Amino acid sequence: MIHALTAGLVTLGSLVAPIVISPSPKAPADRITIDVVSVNGSGCPIGSTAVAPSVDNTAFTVTYGSYLAAIGPGIPVTDFRKNCQLSLRINVPQGFTYAIASVDYRGYAYLAAGASGLEQANYYFMGSGANAMVGHTFKGPMDANWQTTDKADIAAMVWAPCGVQRNLNINTELRVYAGTSDPDRSTSLMTMDSTDTDVSTIYHLSWRSC
Secondary structure, three states, X not given: OOOOOOOEEOOOOOOOOOOOOEEXXXXXXXXXXXXXXXXXXXXXXXXXXXXXXOOOOOEXXXXXXXOEEEEOOOOOHHHHXXXXXXXXXXXXXXXXXXXXXXXXXXXXXXXXXXXXXXXXXXXXXXXXXXXXXXXXXXXXXXXXXXXXXXXXXXXXXXXXXXXXXXXXXXXXXXXXXXXXXXOOOOOEEEEEEOOOOOOOEEEEEXXXXX
């Protein structure tokens, strides 16, 4: 059974210095590139995560290959929680800056009756205060793909500083709780991304000129 999901409001931390920017409704024509500075966490072992910008510079995707939290017979108790911390250097054309407008998270959940799962995430620019995690809860019984969207209000969007390179930090987490189910007899699990290799986490970008 899939339960209704609500979009969480994303509030990125305030930058140290104010940014002077003017509106630019279109993404830059020159392609952006993304460098993965670091990858850490039990949900993203080395070599299991890929990052790629879209052709039109309006988004970038993160694909996970081993991101699974689970409880059940024979499963280590520490596997109920998995996390991943990414640090990305997004190289943008001169004269432009960007903000994260919204994020689509996708995955698969198999939850026994009485069990629950939690997906939560935050993202912020290096040098700014980390914003609070935005979370989404799923309840069993459930055997289906899931999707959530975190969307930033226009007034709440925080922009990368013009002319200064600040890494974008992305923190995600999955948790599975037994609740009233019996973890000694039933297995519950939750993944980031589904078994469909075309499914990725999508970070949608907004652009402005400096």
